[in-house]
Amino acid sequence: MKSTSSSVVEPLIDISTNVRANGFFSIDDGGDAWSDAHANFLSSLSEAETGDLMKCTRRLDLKSRGHLFHAGDRSNDVYIVAGGCIRLFQISSSGKETILWFSFPGEIFGMAELWRGNGRQIHAVANEPTQVYSISRRDFTNFLGAHPEAAMKAIGILSARVRAFGHVLVGLASDNVETRIARLLMRLAAASSDTRCCADSSEGELCINVRLTHQDIANLIGASRQTVTTTLVNLRKQGTVRMLNHHIHIVRPEHLRRLLELGAA
Numbered sequence: 229m230k231s232t233s234s235s236v237v238e239p240l241i242d243i244s245t246n247v248r249a250n251g252f253f254s255i256d257d258g259g260d261a262w263s264d265a266h267a268n269f270l271s272s273l274s275e276a277e278t279g280d281l282m283k284c285t286r287r288l289d290l291k292s293r294g295h296l297f298h299a300g301d302r303s304n305d306v307y308i309v310a311g312g313c314i315r316l317f318q319i320s321s322s323g324k325e326t327i328l329w330f331s332f333p334g335e336i337f338g339m340a341e342l343w344r345g346n347g348r349q350i351h352a353v354a355n356e357p358t359q360v361y362s363i364s365r366r367d368f369t370n371f372l373g374a375h376p377e378a379a380m381k382a383i384g385i386l387s388a389r390v391r392a393f394g395h396v397l398v399g400l401a402s403d404n405v406e407t408r409i410a411r412l413l414m415r416l417a418a419a420s421s422d423t424r425c426c427a428d429s430s431e432g433e434l435c436i437n438v439r440l441t442h443q444d445i446a447n448l449i450g451a452s453r454q455t456v457t458t459t460l461v462n463l464r465k466q467g468t469v470r471m472l473n474h475h476i477h478i479v480r481p482e483h484l485r486r487l488l489e490l491g492a493a
Contacts, residue, residue, distance in 0.1 A: 263418075264388035268334030269381065270308055277375050284367035290354035301348045303341035305362045309333050312358025313438055317447075318350050327447045329389075330355065330416070330438060339386060342368070356439060400450045408449040409459050410487040413469070416440075417478055434478040 273281065287310065290296060296307065296314065307314075314331040328350060331337045341348055342365055363371070372379035399408055417434035442460065446453045460476075463469045468483045469476055478484060 265385065265392040266332065266335060267381075267385050267388070269336040269385060270334045272381050273375075273378055277378050280375065281363070281371055281378075282361075284371065285361040285363050288360050288362050290358045290360065292354055292356050292358075294354045294358075296352040296354065296360065297338075297348050299348050299351050303338065303346060303348050304365055305338060306336060306342055306365070306368045307331075307338045307352075307363070308336050308361040310359040310361055313355040314358060314360065315353050315355045316350050317353070325447060327444060336382065336385065339382065405449065405451045405455050406459055407487055407490075408451065409445065409456065409463075410484040412445065412449055413476065413478060414481065414484050414488070417481070430479070432481075434481050435472075436476045436478070439474055440476065 270278065285308075288296070290312070299318065309331050311333055314337065315327060316329040316331065316337065317325050317327045319325055329337070338348075338352070372382065399411065403411070413436060414434075416436045416438055442456045443453045445451075445460075446456045449456070460469065464471075466480075466483065468480045469478055471477070
């Protein structure tokens, strides 16, 4: 892992816009919380706020599967994804991995333990080659003190994540596996840009630009890998999804929307 200083922020995706564009609020009662929880913190800042924040950042380059921090590490920094994707997860005493979150470009993470300076409770690993901005606890505290509106945005993101996890728990208790997979795929697709990920991508497809195994999906929705595999095979046979360039593509998003509408009925 190498670090470099940086004062330039490239244009980043506004996930909340993509969520609205895909019509989530009419079919997903947790869509607004999920959108706010994945808010692009960097793009929400003013030019002056962005300039002041970037003055105290270090850029870290991570290889795929490279660890940013482990559970038990000191929580001395907060992070913002500059490019790529960070997987946040816990490991049980039996060695089972539970994925808690994926952080996409522009998203801030690592705040939960920052204020008390306790050890990290989770692991953070690059899901693909990823770049993050690292900000020390002292510098981030000073930044928030000098920019109260940015502080309120950070608090809002943390609050939205609590609400989003609440909706996840409700879904685990009330939805069948097919509905849970449909909701997860549509939400992850909303976090991708509107541009095609490769030349073979067709117009109208939604790309889930995150490398996920069937076990990853099972961990995310609280199901067995075998059940997830069976459900995805059925969705492929129906022409709803396909694999392309190691990513899941939603060929018929209207079918997944209907599944969510039926689940909400």
